[in-house]
Amino acid sequence: MASNKRANPPDRSLQELYRDDPERADALAWGRRGALKGSALATMGAALGASIPFAARMPAGTLPELLARPAAAQGTAAPGGTSQGAAAPGPQVFRMPGKNDLILLGDRPLVAETPEHQLDEPVTSAKNFFIRNNGQMPEPVTDPDSWTLTIDGEVNTPLSLKVGELRSRFPNVTLQLQMECGGNGRGAYAPQTRGNQWGNGAISNAEWTGVRLRDVLNAAGLKPSAIYTGHFGADPHLSGATDRQAINRGMRIAKAMDEDTILAFRMNGEAIPHIHGAPLRLITPGWPGSFSQKWLTRIWIRNQVHDGAGMGGTSYRVPVKPIVPGSNNNGADFAELESMPVRAILSSHAHGSRLPAGTRSLDLRGAAWAGDLTARAVHASVDFGATWTEMQVAAPANRHAWQRWQGRIALPSDGYFEVWYRATDSEGRMQPHAAANWNPQGYSANAINRAAILVG
Incomplete structure (x- = not known):
């Protein structure tokens, strides 16, 4: 019984x-x-x-x-x-040649986050650049200039251009450009969503050299029917299947024609590291990093919204109206996540930092950004958000670059403190206290972040 x-x-x-x-x-x-x-x-x-x-x-x-x-x-x-079990384990460290220690989030595909304090540089170095793969990595090429990009579809003159031709035929530009994973901050959602549980470090601001995508599209001649792109890369699907794309996203033609959307062949003055998309990568700044196709081989110009892998349903899409957290949804009433929401990072102090007894002020610094917009203000608090101190925010190096911020905040004594930091964008939207607009795949979570500091 x-x-x-x-x-x-x-x-x-x-x-x-x-x-x-x-x-x-x-x-x-x-x-x-x-x-x-x-x-x-x-x-x-x-x-x-x-x-x-x-x-x-x-x-x-x-x-x-x-x-x-x-x-x-x-x-x-x-x-x-108490019997409720241990607190969360610390991060699992990922190490590889040419990289500082990152936080391993997944090894198939390889995904690793940069701790915020390692982003304490105006231009993100390759050693501190976060890693987000969607499939396997293709084999490196021995002659980067011979890599071929195809532009076809709704164009008057389909093009097949080698990287060397792109470099010589079109004006070269060098820009600092932010790139952020669409799931940055996902770990703050409750209940937990699908996907890599990113903290706040799926962000970079490298200096990219390449040619404007719009110059190449103008050379191909867009037809009046051209409304969307579709991006293809050489990375094999995780399964090894040759008839499936690891990821195959696309964007509105207006963003493709933006002056800061570029076909990049250099990063920080050197060849792009293979793990970051060499020899040719699309850079679509301010929008989710999934638009910035690695190992780029083809851009298909379409007369309809692209329908490749990573498009439609709940993929990189967020609710137009709030849904019940934890509920199932097919994404029929969702909208594409395009310009990323405002966010700040703290880079002057690592989470868990221990400072000498008698420390009575913190000189804080970090970065802020807001997708296609700019950061208007950054505030910090050490009293659990009861009061806030405004920081100084610098102008971006160029459009779509992040903005560095700094400021000083007083401490009354030794003890345990938390630095809370939040940014406000140029249209007045401020980071919320809790991740808002819950969605099944956890996109666009930009809650105020916190870093613990112990003094004495």
Whole structure:
């Protein structure tokens, strides 16, 4: 006879408890209900290894970022002897020649994120450039100038051009251009969505040299029926199937004709590294990185919206009207994710940094960007968002480059602090406190980010 006794549920991590029911998590983990004080404050301080000077301003249901996202490779034990399991493990490190340590998110396909503090340079170096593949990598070529690009479809004169011809036939341009994965910030969505759980570091701002795509399209002669592109690369499908594309996206002709959309053959004054798309890569700045096809071989000009791999449904598309988080949806009422939302990174201090006792101010710096727009302002807080200090934001080096920001913020004492930082775009839209507009594949999550700092 079967027993009516329910099996014990599996232990849940502290993060899962906070995701599912933040107020109950507060009570279970810390004995906290409402304001953080007394034994609850002592328990949380012990877990963090430091006092919390602004504890009274910590919003209820907020898990300290150092516990939500440990900086060390080892996980942090759950506080107070509770049975909900350990805190999240630290990031898994990815190492390869020519790269600084990245955060490994997946190895098939290879996906790796750059820690924010490694983006503390105006122009992103190849060693700090994030990695996002969709399929296998093609074999490197021995003669980059012989690589061929085809332009066909709704054009008067189909073209077949080698990289050497592109370089010599059309004006060369060099621009700093932001490139960001459409899933950047995905890890902030609750409930969790499909896809790589990016933090805040799927962003780059390299200096690209190439030719404007519009110059090449003008040479081909666009027909009046041309409304969309379709992009093809040499990367094999993960399955090895030769009749399937790893990714095959396309964009509106207006973006293809933008003066900053380029066919790039150099990165930071050198040949593009193979892992980043050599010998020819499409750069579509300000829009999801999936538009910036690696190992580019063909651009098909179409008389309809492109329907390749990674188009339609919920792929790189977001709800026009909010949907219930966690619900199923076929994307019929979704719109293409094009210009990326405003976001800031903090590059002056690594998450989990420990500073000397007596440190009474932080000199902060980082970067901000807003897709096709610009960043109008950046603010930072060290008291859990109760008050904010405006930072200085520099102009971009050129259109579609990110903007560096800096500023100083005071600390009242030693202890545990969190730097919260947020950007506002040129149309007045500010990063939200929580990832908004939930969607099944987790695009466009640009919540305010936090970095833990321990002083003394």
